[in-house]
Amino acid sequence: MLEIVNLHASIDDNVILNGINLKVNLGEVHAIMGPNGSGKSTLSNVIAGHDGYDIISGDILFDGESVLDFPPEKRAHLGLFLSFQYPIEIPGVTVSNFIKTALNEIRNARGEEPLAASPMLKMMRDKMKVLEMDKGFLSRSLNEGFSGGEKKRNEIFQMAMLEPKIAILDETDSGLDIDALRIVANGVNSLRSKENTFIIITHYQRLLDYIIPDFVHVLFNGRIVKSGGKELALELEKRGYDWIKKEQE
Amino acid sequence: MKDRLSAFYWLHETQFAQISSNLITSQRRKAIDIFETEGFPTVRNEDWKYTSLKKLIAPNYVLPSPFASFDEEEQVEYKDIKKFLVNDIDCYQVVFINGRYSSWLSQTTHSKYDICTLGSAWKKYPKIVEENFNKLTKDDGPLVQLNTALAWEGLYVNVPKNIVVEKPIQVLYFTTGSTPVFNQTRSLVILAEGSSAEIIERHHSLTNHETWTNAVDEIQIGSNSSIHWVKLQHDSPQASLTQHSKINQEKDSKAIVHTISTGGKFIRNNLDFSLSGPGAEAHMFGLTLGNDRQLVDHHTRVDHIAPNCSSHETYKGIYDDYSKGVFNGKIYVHTDAQKTAAYQQNNNLILSEKASIDTKPQLEIYADDVKCSHGCTVGQLDEDALFYLRARGIRLKEAKALLMLAFANDAISDIQHPSLRVKLSQLIGRKLGVDMSTVL
Numbered sequence: 311m312l313e314i315v316n317l318h319a320s321i322d323d324n325v326i327l328n329g330i331n332l333k334v335n336l337g338e339v340h341a342i343m344g345p346n347g348s349g350k351s352t353l354s355n356v357i358a359g360h361d362g363y364d365i366i367s368g369d370i371l372f373d374g375e376s377v378l379d380f381p382p383e384k385r386a387h388l389g390l391f392l393s394f395q396y397p398i399e400i401p402g403v404t405v406s407n408f409i410k411t412a413l414n415e416i417r418n419a420r421g422e423e424p425l426a427a428s429p430m431l432k433m434m435r436d437k438m439k440v441l442e443m444d445k446g447f448l449s450r451s452l453n454e455g456f457s458g459g460e461k462k463r464n465e466i467f468q469m470a471m472l473e474p475k476i477a478i479l480d481e482t483d484s485g486l487d488i489d490a491l492r493i494v495a496n497g498v499n500s501l502r503s504k505e506n507t508f509i510i511i512t513h514y515q516r517l518l519d520y521i522i523p524d525f526v527h528v529l530f531n532g533r534i535v536k537s538g539g540k541e542l543a544l545e546l547e548k549r550g551y552d553w554i555k556k557e558q559e
Numbered sequence: 560m561k562d563r564l565s566a567f568y569w570l571h572e573t574q575f576a577q578i579s580s581n582l583i584t585s586q587r588r589k590a591i592d593i594f595e596t597e598g599f600p601t602v603r604n605e606d607w608k609y610t611s612l613k614k615l616i617a618p619n620y621v622l623p624s625p626f627a628s629f630d631e632e633e634q635v636e637y638k639d640i641k642k643f644l645v646n647d648i649d650c651y652q653v654v655f656i657n658g659r660y661s662s663w664l665s666q667t668t669h670s671k672y673d674i675c676t677l678g679s680a681w682k683k684y685p686k687i688v689e690e691n692f693n694k695l696t697k698d699d700g701p702l703v704q705l706n707t708a709l710a711w712e713g714l715y716v717n718v719p720k721n722i723v724v725e726k727p728i729q730v731l732y733f734t735t736g737s738t739p740v741f742n743q744t745r746s747l748v749i750l751a752e753g754s755s756a757e758i759i760e761r762h763h764s765l766t767n768h769e770t771w772t773n774a775v776d777e778i779q780i781g782s783n784s785s786i787h788w789v790k791l792q793h794d795s796p797q798a799s800l801t802q803h804s805k806i807n808q809e810k811d812s813k814a815i816v817h818t819i820s821t822g823g824k825f826i827r828n829n830l831d832f833s834l835s836g837p838g839a840e841a842h843m844f845g846l847t848l849g850n851d852r853q854l855v856d857h858h859t860r861v862d863h864i865a866p867n868c869s870s871h872e873t874y875k876g877i878y879d880d881y882s883k884g885v886f887n888g889k890i891y892v893h894t895d896a897q898k899t900a901a902y903q904q905n906n907n908l909i910l911s912e913k914a915s916i917d918t919k920p921q922l923e924i925y926a927d928d929v930k931c932s933h934g935c936t937v938g939q940l941d942e943d944a945l946f947y948l949r950a951r952g953i954r955l956k957e958a959k960a961l962l963m964l965a966f967a968n969d970a971i972s973d974i975q976h977p978s979l980r981v982k983l984s985q986l987i988g989r990k991l992g993v994d995m996s997t998v999l
């Protein structure tokens with residue numbers, strides 16, 4: 311489904327990604343862990359098509375097709391979703407308007423009719439219920455004045471509405487209290503299927519108690535230095551990242 | 560140009576004198592004197608520093624005579640203007656073509672109040688006109704004086720005490736013909752104590768030739784009265800407008816003025832408020848979308864004369880291509896105007912390297928118990944926000960439009976009719992090159 315081949319990327323002449331290799335199949339959940347500054351958000355942004363980075367070498371493939379030349383919107387049309395570590399505040403655009411626009415843009419790109427107002431609203435209500443969100447959310451300005459937890463929940467709400475094939479969740483757990491974490495995890499779990507895949511980026515293993523990953527990768531200095539099963543996350547939780555750093559030296 | 564205009568005045572002076580009183584004739588004469596002495600303002604004049612009239616006055620304009628009837632080229636039918644009307648709101652309608660009243664396209668009234676034309680009011684209501692005409696404009700510059708000298712047609716509204724005008728008044732000024740045209744329009748709006756009215760105004764050229772309208776409005780708002788005025792400046796690319804709107808507000812009155820400048824070649828707005836009765840409230844909203852080589856210049860001035868008045872100003876501008884904007888907001892707080900509250904905001908987005916905005920707040924405060932704030936910003940579209948929208952599948956053009964509309968939102972959200980707001984967003988969408996139904 312998603313394949314990253316020997317990817318090197320830099321920003322302002324600082325090389326951040328140093329040869330990433332990763333293969334993700336439908337139905338799988340991958341976790342990427344790593345200390346702050348190891349390049350996790352950079353990797354997410356590059357996969358989503360942020361044009362602030364230079365791709366030095368390597369490739370990103372969706373279903374075998376290179377997407378390096380595709381703008382972010384086209385990657386979204388192909389089924390990619392990135393839950394932002396820091397969702398952007400956009401005053402003047404309401405949550406409902408934003409989601410409606412996004413969903414219909416994606417449908418349009420796939421040659422589907424726009425979803426009419428009333429089924430759209432019903433779909434929004436249903437998804438919000440699962441995420442235990444208040445209806446008032448819809449008419450608020452996008453992320454403006456939202457608490458950290460509200461922003462993250464709003465990201466997951468968008469994901470639920472857009473039904474992506476590949477979802478990357480960049481530190482969705484940070485800023486969530488334990489109840490919110492459980493709600494968000496339930497939301498993610500309810501979307502898991504054989505037809506999609508999740509990449510969960512986190513540096514605590516907390517979230518992985520709720521969303522059980524099939525694979526865990528450790529990112530360090532822009533490279534995946536270790537991969538394993540869900541037990542690797544527990545080991546990282548117990549031992550921290552220092553032993554990884556030592557191993558690398 | 561200047562000489563032709565003054566010759567035009569002298570040629571028609573007797574005719575002007577026939578329609579109005581001696582007092583007004585002497586005012587016309589004084590006005591033409593000032594215009595002849597000063598001529599068109601140049602960039603040496605501080606108020607015109609960033610806006611040169613040189614190119615605007617260059618074409619060989621035809622000056623339509625107020626006293627001639629419509630010629631063949633000026634025959635405009637309903638189907639020609641239909642798309643410029645706000646159709647889904649029931650309105651009074653006053654239509655002018657090349658500065659002359661078109662009765663067959665208009666719906667006026669004299670029943671509870673007068674909604675008609677200045678051209679008919681000179682003779683019909685000479686006393687009221689004499690009491691109000693040129694009361695707010697005496698000290699203005701040469702463009703206003705030129706208009707005073709040649710004043711003949713425009714909107715006339717007179718609402719008596721405690722009466723509400725139930726329907727909006729839609730006023731449309733069209734220019735047309737096979738040559739460049741320069742015309743003057745003059746409005747007089749009088750709201751007596753406790754009354755209210757709403758005006759939707761639009762200037763539009765129906766020709767590809769250069770047109771220039773020099774408009775002056777005098778608005779008197781009595782105590783406890785209110786006016787809501789929407790100016791839609793979405794003219795064709797060869798059309799220019801200079802407009803001076805003067806508003807005087809008495810005790811506890813309220814005025815809301817929206818200036819939406821999205822089209823045209825050259826626009827200069829002067830919008831002046833005199834808050835002369837205590838408790839008066841003025842709200843100004845502006846939205847400018849410039850592209851090509853458009854120039855849009857907003858000069859606003861609020862005179863806080865009486866105590867306890869407030870003024871609120873929110874102007875937003877988005878400039879692309881080679882377009883140029885000017886914003887000059889003057890707030891003048893006079894000595895007696897204690898407890899004044901005056902707020903001013905001017906925010907701009909610059910979308911291309913060649914576009915520019917000169918923005919300048921000007922505060923002069925001579926009272927000591929005053930709350931004033933002002934701020935201006937000039938920036939670009941937020942790249943992070945764009946990425947966020949695009950990562951959700953929204954195409955670049957649509958994402959930009961959505962951000963621009965969000966930026967512009969404050970400037971149009973107070974427009975009362977939902978259908979007018981929708982029309983505006985569609986118009987903005989068209990200007991931004993996107994179908995608004997996909998991003999709204």
Ligand SMILES: Nc1ncnc2c1ncn2[C@@H]1O[C@H](COP(=O)(O)OP(=O)(O)O)[C@@H](O)[C@H]1O
Pocket residue numbers: 321322324326344345346347348349350351352353
């Ligand atoms: N615009 C930038 N210019 C230079 N360095 C950057 C920029 N953005 C991020 N970095 C650096 O890239 C590295 C990886 O950052 P990031 O991907 O955000 O890490 P993580 O998400 O794992 O915490 C960090 O060392 C950070 O300082």
Ligand SMILES: [Mg+2]
Pocket residue numbers: 350351352395480481
């Ligand atoms: Mg990060």
